[in-house]
Amino acid sequence: MSTQVEKSEQEWREQLTPAQYEVLRKHGTERAFSGEYWNTKADGVYRCAGCGAELFSSDTKFDSGTGWPSFTDPLVAESVETREDRSLFMKRTEVICKRCGGHLGHVFDDGPREAGGQRYCINSCALELTPRTD
Ligand code: FE
Numbered sequence: 145m146s147t148q149v150e151k152s153e154q155e156w157r158e159q160l161t162p163a164q165y166e167v168l169r170k171h172g173t174e175r176a177f178s179g180e181y182w183n184t185k186a187d188g189v190y191r192c193a194g195c196g197a198e199l200f201s202s203d204t205k206f207d208s209g210t211g212w213p214s215f216t217d218p219l220v221a222e223s224v225e226t227r228e229d230r231s232l233f234m235k236r237t238e239v240i241c242k243r244c245g246g247h248l249g250h251v252f253d254d255g256p257r258e259a260g261g262q263r264y265c266i267n268s269c270a271l272e273l274t275p276r277t278d
């Protein structure tokens with residue numbers, strides 16, 4: 145996969161916190177209800193913690209009850225990429241930041257029907273919220 149932001153593993157280790165590195169670069173998953181944003185209701189834009197790309201809006205955030213921040217849609221469809229993930233004996237669809245290739249989480253098809261039925265289940269530590277100020 146070609147990305148716009150290319151860094152060595154050493155550079156990522158220096159830039160990211162250990163938790164961010166584990167998720168974004170090692171496809172880790174933070175514990176449910178442990179992250180910063182699972183219950184956040186503030187308005188704003190969620191950016192990639194790796195590269196700053198604008199990925200999700202609070203407008204599409206919903207309470208999924210899972211303990212991870214959940215969205216019905218990306219802010220801009222082109223900013224994320226999906227690929228099949230067959231790890232851990234499951235068939236899932238991984239969600240990746242297109243700009244830096246960072247692992248964000250997974251997307252499932254059990255989201256709110258009225259909003260298209262998708263649930264982007266994203267790790268808090270892959271995100272940084274920029275609150276809306278107006
Ligand atoms: Fe990124």
